[in-house]
Amino acid sequence: MARILVTGGVGFIGYHVTRALLARGDQVLIVDDFSDAPYPRLEKRRNEADLRDEFPQTRVVEACVTDRAAIAPLVLECDRVLHLAGLAGVRPSFSDPARYARVNVEGTAVVQELARQAGIERFVFASSSSVYGNSTPLPAREDAPATVPESPYAASKRSAELVAASLCRAAPRMRCSALRFFTVYGPRQRPEMAIAHFVRSTLAGAAIPVFGDGSMRRDFTHVDDIVRGILAVLDLEGPAGFRPYNLGSGAPIDLRALVAAIGVAAGRAPHVENAPLQVGDVNATFADITRAREELGWEPRVKLADGLASVVAWVRSRA
Numbered sequence: 001m002a003r004i005l006v007t008g009g010v011g012f013i014g015y016h017v018t019r020a021l022l023a024r025g026d027q028v029l030i031v032d033d034f035s036d037a038p039y040p041r042l043e044k045r046r047n048e049a050d051l052r053d054e055f056p057q058t059r060v061v062e063a064c065v066t067d068r069a070a071i072a073p074l075v076l077e078c079d080r081v082l083h084l085a086g087l088a089g090v091r092p093s094f095s096d097p098a099r100y101a102r103v104n105v106e107g108t109a110v111v112q113e114l115a116r117q118a119g120i121e122r123f124v125f126a127s128s129s130s131v132y133g134n135s136t137p138l139p140a141r142e143d144a145p146a147t148v149p150e151s152p153y154a155a156s157k158r159s160a161e162l163v164a165a166s167l168c169r170a171a172p173r174m175r176c177s178a179l180r181f182f183t184v185y186g187p188r189q190r191p192e193m194a195i196a197h198f199v200r201s202t203l204a205g206a207a208i209p210v211f212g213d214g215s216m217r218r219d220f221t222h223v224d225d226i227v228r229g230i231l232a233v234l235d236l237e238g239p240a241g242f243r244p245y246n247l248g249s250g251a252p253i254d255l256r257a258l259v260a261a262i263g264v265a266a267g268r269a270p271h272v273e274n275a276p277l278q279v280g281d282v283n284a285t286f287a288d289i290t291r292a293r294e295e296l297g298w299e300p301r302v303k304l305a306d307g308l309a310s311v312v313a314w315v316r317s318r319a
């Protein structure tokens, strides 16, 4: 049984991974600030309540990851750290880049440094496919330079990685894994993200905005696959040091095909509305998942049609 500090544990991915950890008998201590960004905290309160209903032993501390004094004693209670807390979202990062830098870069540095001081040897944190920008050859490999971010969000995730990699030099026993998630979807997805938004709109008979000419491609990854990947990394035995992993489906599709697939899953024809391309959006994301396959024994399993059906069922259950 491991004792795991999960930051951001009442968010979308945090909820699912916490549930999986508690179900297999690990102890989990969640820290989350229940911030109202980039979506209402009500969703996070719901996730917390659902976790407590299912696992009454759920422990949640309300604190900000940049608050060293609040985080330090929590780290001391644990032997692994899964740092998912962060401000997500490409588009909103243009409105408050300083806040994104503070939470995503400073927050990661604070939590990792406290983990280092506590002698914790497994530090796993959420990075993003956005680090690859538009200039990385596709499918994107982890050893690409990733030096041209397209948004403050992408820059904050890449900066957090670089700080984490450098801090590993002072933590010779720490295994530090940066997980580059590729557009994660599933039940409880952040409400402003495309699939959750598009499914809600389709079921309500409202228009779906398709940005640009709809040729933008995304590598959508179901949250169940992401959870299996996170667990594999948390359990990984191997050399110390910094190592990034792509967790993606490796099978990108364009927006028009996504909308059509949502129509099939929802059993309704979507009503499409053209919208201008958004600043910061990359043309395509496409993961090379060779490293995760070889080192983690990980493979995405959820087919897009089944994954979309899980979102449709979730949205209907909340209607």
Ligand SMILES: NC(=O)c1ccc[n+]([C@@H]2O[C@H](COP(=O)([O-])OP(=O)(O)OC[C@H]3O[C@@H](n4cnc5c(N)ncnc54)[C@H](O)[C@@H]3O)[C@@H](O)[C@H]2O)c1
Pocket (backbone or CB within 6 Å): 007, 008, 009, 010, 011, 012, 013, 014, 031, 032, 033, 034, 035, 037, 038, 044, 063, 064, 065, 066, 084, 085, 086, 087, 088, 089, 103, 107, 126, 127, 128, 129, 180, 181, 182, 183, 184, 185, 190
């Ligand atoms: N969902 C995706 O497609 C995706 C893709 C790439 C990377 N990521 C990253 O994965 C992580 C989880 O993403 P998610 O989709 O579950 O987002 P989310 O917003 O649902 O979860 C993040 C959680 O972190 C918490 N948080 C934010 N700022 C905090 C702070 N200062 N102190 C403590 N807690 C704070 C939030 O309240 C939230 O519960 C994020 O770091 C995100 O950037 C997500």
